[in-house]
Amino acid sequence: MALWLNLQDIPKEKRKAFREVRLILGDQLNAKHSWFNRNDNVLYVMFEMQQETNYVRHHKQKVLAFFAAMRAFSKALATRADVLYLQLDGGENLQSLTENLNVIFEHCKPKKFSYQEPDEYRLMQQLETLTLPDTFAIECCSTEHFLISRQAVDDYLPANKAPLMETFYRRVRKETGYLMAGDKPTGGKWNYDHDNRNKLPDKVSVPKPLHFANDATDIATMLDAAKIKTMGSATPKQLDWPISRQQSLQLLEAFMHERLPYFGQYQDAMSRRCYLLFHSRLSFSLNTKMISPKEVVEAALSAYEENPTLISLAQVEGFIRQIIGWREFVRLIYWREMPSYKTLNHFEHENPLPEFYWNADTKMNCVQHAVSQSLETAYAHHIQRLMITGNFGLLAGVHPDAMDDWYLGIYIDAIEWVELPNTRGMSQFADGGLLATKPYISSGNYINKMSSYCKDCYYKVSAKTGPRSCPFNSLYWHFLDKHKGKLANNPRMGMMYRQWEKQDTAAQEAILAQAKHYLANIDSL
Known part of the structure; x- marks a missing residue:
């Protein structure tokens, strides 16, 4: 059994002996899959590709961790099977899933191609449109991971x-x-x-979190040489994410105890x-x-x-x-x-993503901390994502595409099957209520209730208007007023609309004017 980094390195007689090629995608690192019970005359293939690094701008830690985990998996698999692993800078790497596969098929001439179900629609489309001879057997099997097929x-x-x-x-x-x-x-x-x-x-x-110190400096050097555009910070010599099953089990055990x-x-x-x-x-x-x-x-x-x-x-x-x-x-x-879900925009929002989502340069403590933490660690927990960055994006009328791309890129765990419903559906309510029964929006009051952000914030959480009033407050009521036609009949929104209607006209106008001022000057908040 062996690991090869180039197709040409595989001896010709060995290439001819492979009757089956099996593809392993970067999120299919399941060492317990039944595939690996029989590896005779099988070539496993794995690819690092620019089609995966470039479809959105990813956090640097995300790219490092995926490639490091893929490399660790390929090395472990090579102790019991034959593996072809094309690194991003490999001379034979065509940076495309289908093009890489076609070259391998041409050189090895296997009788069968097998792959596990992709968890992303775009990858499924690529594999389903792969053109192969009629005599070529193709098998798509389960990843043997999820509880529900x-x-x-x-x-x-x-x-x-x-x-x-x-x-x-x-x-x-x-x-x-x-x-x-x-x-x-x-x-x-x-x-x-x-x-x-x-x-x-x-x-x-x-x-204190369990710390990992995986050395990914060679991968970081490769990314720089390939001019892969990323976001966020990373310490490649001490990559603080599990990159193997063993490390993942360590993290699981630490969570249970601590x-x-x-x-x-x-x-x-x-x-x-x-x-x-x-x-x-x-x-x-x-x-x-x-x-x-x-x-x-x-x-x-x-x-x-x-x-x-x-x-x-x-x-x-x-x-x-x-x-x-x-x-x-x-x-x-x-x-x-899918695929229509990716195009839904219930509120017809069109605004761009504020600049501070990329640099955390904002006076709003909650947003500043959530974004800076995300840029630093490639991680934020679900309430930070839902009720801080997602909440603000929805109140600010940001286009769902921009929100999707940011979430898909910045978080290390973001793969489209899990990111898209959480962002476009639950966070942005762009599906009109298919996933969530109401928009997850709030004024500054909820943030103050669940955090300590508001204590030393530049903005005053108790103020709805004025130069230092909490932007979440006026934007919240502006959002409700603007989308009354789509939300007023929602049974879970009735109380908020009754509160809005109780305010006199002058107070409403002042709040709406404050919100419009903030929206017009959003990058300076």
């Missing part, structure tokens, strides 16, 4: 019914038996979300004390398939069962809901609705 989308989310995550989540609980006592939920309740909305008190200490006991209770809290707080940071490992949702959930269940006094039911349920509920749910939404 993609082919089951019509069963779980029928097109004639509005999809509800809670309904989906309960069904998955029943089918898997996770947190179930017979046919009833453990503890008598399905959902403990109401217990998981607490601000982080000063007296609660936050553990963070799960407080995860649910403080999962919505925001703080400058630690970028991670009590979140797991497992999303990159999960989305590259280095670890599976099944083993993550079962590790959480084991931790809970072994120490129920330390880890309450509310903590473990809140975590498991994210994995078997939301994660599986948005994936099926993605495949049910």
Whole structure:
């Protein structure tokens, strides 16, 4: 068994012996896949490609981590199989998935081509339009990662019914038996979300994150030479992300012992004390398939069962809901609705992304911290994404395409199947309510309730108008006023509209004027 970096390095007699070529994409690093039980006369192929580095501008840590994880996986696989791995700077690399495959087919002349289901629509299109001789056998198989098969989308989310995550989540609980006592939920309740909305008190200490120090300097040098445009900062000699299954399992174990006991209770809290707080940071490992949702959930269940006094039911349920509920749910939404989902723009927003999304140069403490943290770490937890950067983008009328591209690029765990429904659907409500029952918007009051950002902010969270009034306040009411025709009949929005209507005309006009001033001068906020 061997690892080759160029097709020409494979001996001719060896090339002729390969009856099957199997493609492994960069987010298919599943070492436990059944593929690897039989590797005779099989050539596995993996590619670093500019088609993947350039379709949006990615965070530098994201590119480094993906390529480092891919390289580690290819080296481990080569101990038991034959692997062709084309690096980005390889002389034979045509930087295109289909072109690289066609060259390999021409040189090896295999009888069969196999690939695992891509999780992104654009890659599926590329593979499905691959032109091969009629005598060529093609097989597409499962990634053996998700709990619910993609082919089951019509069963779980029928097109004639509005999809509800809670309904989906309960069904998955029943089918898997996770947190179930017979046919009833453990503890008598399905959902403990109401217990998981607490601000982080000063007296609660936050553990230091597990640190990795992977050396990716050679990859960074290669990216610079290829002039790959990235965003954010990175320390290539100490890349602080798991790049192997072993490191991913270390991170999983650390989460169970150090963070799960407080995860649910403080999962919505925001703080400058630690970028991670009590979140797991497992999303990159999960989305590259280095670890599976099944083993993550079962590790959480084991931790809970072994120490129920330390880890309450509310903590473990809140975590498991994210994995078997939301994660599986948005994936099926993605495949049910693509490709039209990517074009939806319910509010017809057209504004560009404010410049401070790229440099964190804003006087708004909450936005400044969320963006600067994202640029520094390639990570922000879900409330920072939803209720800070996403909330502001929606209130500011930013085009959903611009929001999608930013989220898809800046976060290390962002792959389109999970990013697009979360951004265009939940965050920006651009799907008109397919995914979420109401827009996730707020004034500064919510941010003040869930964080310490407002205490020393340049802007005053209590003020709706005036030169130092919190921009979230006036923009919130401006958004509601502007989109009244589309939102006033939403049962979850009625209370906000009644509050708006109670204000006298002069107060409303002052708030709207303040919002328009901020929108006209948005890059100076």
